[in-house]
Amino acid sequence: MIDAARVDKAAIGFSFICIVHCAILPVIAVGLPLLGQFAEAEWIHWLFTSLAIGAAIFAVITAKTARSASFVVPASAGILALIFALVAEPLGLDETIPTVAGAMLLAGAHFYRLFTNH
Numbered sequence: 162m163i164d165a166a167r168v169d170k171a172a173i174g175f176s177f178i179c180i181v182h183c184a185i186l187p188v189i190a191v192g193l194p195l196l197g198q199f200a201e202a203e204w205i206h207w208l209f210t211s212l213a214i215g216a217a218i219f220a221v222i223t224a225k226t227a228r229s230a231s232f233v234v235p236a237s238a239g240i241l242a243l244i245f246a247l248v249a250e251p252l253g254l255d256e257t258i259p260t261v262a263g264a265m266l267l268a269g270a271h272f273y274r275l276f277t278n279h
Contacts, residue, residue, distance in 0.1 A: 168223065168224070168271075169274055169275040171216050172271040175213040177264070179210065179261075180264045182206075183246075183261055183264075184261055213264065214240050217271070226274060231270075234270075235267070235269055235273075236267055236270040236271075238266050239269075242263025243264065245263070246259040246260040
C-alpha cells in the first residue's frame with residue numbers, strides 16, 4: 162500500500178527543487194560558472210517539472226483525499242504555471258515567476274493535504 166504522506170512529501174521536495182533551481186541556482190552560478198551550465202540545461206527544467214507534476218498526478222490517482230477541491234484547484238493552477246514556464250523561454254518570456262509561483266502552489270496543495278489529513 163502506498164503511503165499518501167510519502168507522496169506529498171516527495172511532491173513538496175520536487176517543488177522545492179524547482180524553486181531552488183530557478184531562483185537560487187542562477188545566483189550561485191555567477192560565482193561558480195560550472196553550475197551556470199547546469200542551471201541552463203533545458204533537460205533539467207523538463208526533468209524537475211515532470212517529477213513535480215508526476216507526483217501530483219500520482220497523489221490524485223492513489224489517494225481519494227487528493228480529489229477534493231482544496232487540493233485539485235491549487236495543484237492544477239500550479240501545474241498550469243509550471244507548464245507555462247516550460248514554454249515561456251522559447252516564447253521569449255521570463256520563466257522565473259511562473260516556475261516559482263507554480264511550484265509554490267503545487268507544494269502548498271500537498272502541504273495542506275499532508276497536514277490536514279484530508
